[in-house]
Amino acid sequence: MAKQPKRIKAWTGDRDATHALEAAIKLVKENAKAKFDETIEISVNLGVDPRHADQQVRGVVNLPSGTGRDVRVAVFAKDAKAAEATAAGAEHVGAEDLYEKINGGFMDFDRVIATPDMMALVGRLGKVLGPRGLMPNPKVGTVTPNVGQAVKDAKGGAVEFRVEKAGIVHAGIGKASFTEDALLVNVKALIEALNRSKPSGAKGVFIKRVGLSSTMGPGFKVDIASIG
DSSP states (O other): OOOOOHHHHTOOSOSSSEEOHHHHHHHHHHHOOSSSOOEEEEEEEESOOTTSGGGOOEEEEEOTTOOSOOOOEEEEOOHHHHHHHHHHTOSEEESHHHHHHHHTTOOOOSEEEEOGGGHHHHGGGHHHHGGGTOOOOGGGTOBOSOHHHHHHHHHHTEEEEEOOTTSEEEEEEEETTSOHHHHHHHHHHHHHHHHHTOOTTOOSOSEEEEEEEESSSOOEEEOGGGTO
16 A cells, blocks of 8 residues: 655644534644645536526636636737736737737646637737636626726636536635635635526525635535534
8 A cells, every 4th residue: 555645744734524614724723734835726617507598608707706716818809909908917919910919829827818709819819828727708707898907807817617426626715824714704704706607597496515725735615514
């Protein structure tokens, strides 16, 4: 039998028990001992079957405490809208020139935003952006005429969420360096956004299980009733 790494042996807390949200956050932070600032992640098991069109869950939430990430934004826009995106802090702004760069392999960005008139061009990058979850979509606010605000939201704590085939939503809700209170409000904001996104086809219990973990640490079950 292989020996467990020292970092796993050093883990504390009961991973089989269900913890109140505040206690789970504390345990996750205590076990985030990597040499880098680990991302705190949430996994939410939903009572949906994503194979059905009326049970899809997708949206965006602005985390009150931010994400702790330096989000690099690419914007497809022209003229005044391009200037607006640049002024808001977008790293890469363009139209046909940006299309050529991305089509040629350039991927130095985390979010793509486009004005509606640019989608005919952006759509040609579907095979490049789609598999990476980067294709702009009006449902999550990344296809919009208000590109300046979209850039600010992306950099200020906007997180996209989408249910996977197994009915689970994964999302980063901050960093291990965040305070417990900062992580607490971020978790609650995401859960509220999920509840607002409950599809018409979902029956019975919608949020079934919630877990928290860090990039290199163990996962802990959260008592849903403690989230509020």
